Amino acid sequence: MDLGLNGKSVFVAAASKGLGLATALEFAREGAKVTISSRNRQQLLAARDKIEEATGQQVAILEMDVTSLEDIRRAVQAAAEEAGGLDVLVTNAGGPPGGGFADMADADWNSGFELTLMSTVRLIREALPYLRAAGGGRIVGISSVSIKQPIQGLILSNVFRAGVNALTKSLATELAPEEILINSVAPGRIGTDRIMQLDGKRAEARAVPLEQVQQEALSQIPLGRTGTPEEFAKAAVFLGSFANTYITGQCLLVDGGMVKSL
Secondary structure (H helix, E strand, O other), X not given: OOOOOOOOEEEEOOOOOHHHHHXXXXXXXXXXXXXXXXXXXXXXXXXXXXXXXXXXXXXXXXXXXXXXXXXXXXXXXXXXXXXXXXXXXXXXXXXXXXXXXXXXXXHHHHHHHHHHHHXXXXXXXXHHHHHHHOOOEEEEEEOOHHHOOOOOOEHHHHHHHHHXXXXXXXXXXXXXXXXXXXXXXXXXXXXXXXXXXXXXXXXXXXXXXXXXXXXXXXXXXXXXXXXXXXXXXXXXXXXXXXXXOOXXXXXXXXXXXXXXXX
């Protein structure tokens, strides 16, 4: 299938590692002109080298803190100028800290709000003039299955990602007349550093072996295994492609069947 991405300009936020990096790599495989961002320049350079070596496509890099409006404004403008426009935006940010309700002070709620919800609002707001100038475009958000089934010990993620999902549904109606399609992709248990960190924290809190926590998690997945970042990225790239012409306002779960909700 031709995804219609060859030569298209794609900006992927928080893409120096994990699901952001995997998604940027997959867009580059499809011939897109990819720009990636992160706060960490060394990680950005390593991510750029990995993508270029794997695909033969040149990748632009931009240092950007997703909690900074000034950084977002500067980076989106630079990405569009570098590639001669913008066709696809991938919103992404590192997950907020784990913990339950009793663990969180006002400062934690405020930082989770800025990191998860406001970063998405600001990225979309800054990108929209360029997507409109292109005559339409695609927006894809990297989310979490917590929007369908709250995850124990991740209260900040549960709350603010639900807000991002509501934003996606609302914007789908507003942006459809302009041929801008917006969707999100929700990973379940995908093999990234964050999953390992959360497993370790749960094992420590329960005073049980890490292997026990991991096996319990796998027992809840009908496919019986952890997904790969590459599997997640393929779904994200389709929704962010121009082969997708009639899907908007949706959240696709990439979870091996883990979430049981209808």
